[in-house]
Amino acid sequence: MKKWVKLAITSAAVLAFAAGCGNKAATDESGSASTDASKEEVTVKLGIIGADTDVWDDVKDRLQEEGINLEYVKFTEYSQPNSALASGDIDLNSFQHQYFLDNFNEEHGTDLVSIGNTVNAPLGIYSEKIKDISEIKDGDKVAIPNDVTNGGRALLLLQTAGLIKVDEAAKQAPTVSDITDNPKNLEIVELEASQTARALQDVTVSVINSGMAVDAGFVPKEDAIYLEPVDDTSRPYVNIIAARKEDEDNEVYKKVVAAYQTEETAKVIEETSKGSSIPAWETFGKK
Missing domain, CATH: 3.40.190.10 (Periplasmic binding protein-like II)
Structure with missing residues (x-):
């Protein structure tokens, strides 16, 4: 009987120890999961x-x-x-x-x-009607963005391309009224920037922001007939x-x-x- 009691006590201790280890492992795993869960996105x-x-x-x-x-x-x-x-x-x-x-x-x-x-x-000049900027003729329509900054940037690009001249006093934000020389009598059409690519069927050339051009399926470096130079300006x-x-x-x-x-x-x-x-x-x- 004494041997049986001792064996029973020993077995219970072993089971308790095993259970304790199991609980610790569960706690560790739970704690780890809790830590991971605390790392909220x-x-x-x-x-x-x-x-x-x-x-x-x-x-x-x-x-x-x-x-x-x-x-x-x-x-x-x-x-x-x-x-x-x-x-x-x-x-x-x-x-x-x-x-x-x-x-x-x-x-x-x-x-x-x-x-x-x-x-x-870089801002680009695009066309479905001509292949080179030199092909622009007298009275052709040119679409540009109508917001102050991109419109001014477009006019400066047209000036860099040799198509118009704008008043230097306007600096980075010239408007159509600042055009001082327009030898080809180009008709400047001001549109929402998102419409400049869609307008290509109705104008000879359109000045299109790079993102809008890409969305329209163009590769600016390949498809623009004139691309804005990259320099300090x-x-x-x-x-x-x-x-x-x-x-x-x-x-x-x-x-x-x-x-x-x-x-x-x-x-x-x-x-x-x-x-x-x-x-x-x-x-x-x-x-």
Whole structure:
């Protein structure tokens, strides 16, 4: 009987020890799961224009590894993403150059800032009717964007192409009324930037922003009959990632910029744009 009692006690102790180890293992596993669950994914809403997200898709995949979910909010008009950013409907946007942002802030009393350079995307002149800029004839119609910054940039491009001259006093923002010489009597048609590619059937040439041209199926470097040169005068037109002033030093947003400004992204930009867009942080600095 004493032997049986001792055996029973010993067996119970062994079972208790095993159960304790099992409970500890379960606790460890539960604790680990709890820790993993505590690593909640952060969502960043990014405002963009157009349908082309190839470059950002690559960035998005890498950000996912850091627990950052990049959510696209797509807009169709250039007037929309900054208003959405200022109101807090989105966290960042990436669609504009610095000059456009500066002008928007001045006109709307907002305080949006650039937190990182993305690409330089040269403006192009496109046509379905002619193959060379020299073929433009007297009285031909030319479509340009109707917003102040891109319209002014388009007029400066037409001047660089030798088609018109504009008043130097207008600097980076000439309007049609600032044209001082128009030897071919070109008819300048001002349209929403999103309509400039669609207008190609109705005009001889159209000045189209790079993103809109890509969405329309063009490869700027191959299909434009005249492409904006890239030099020191291009700096105001470097595309950027914008945020609200109070979020300028947000650590999560800094990670978004860092994930963009990488060699991996530069390769995707080269492949998807076929050399038409240039990684701006490599040429003009990160910010």
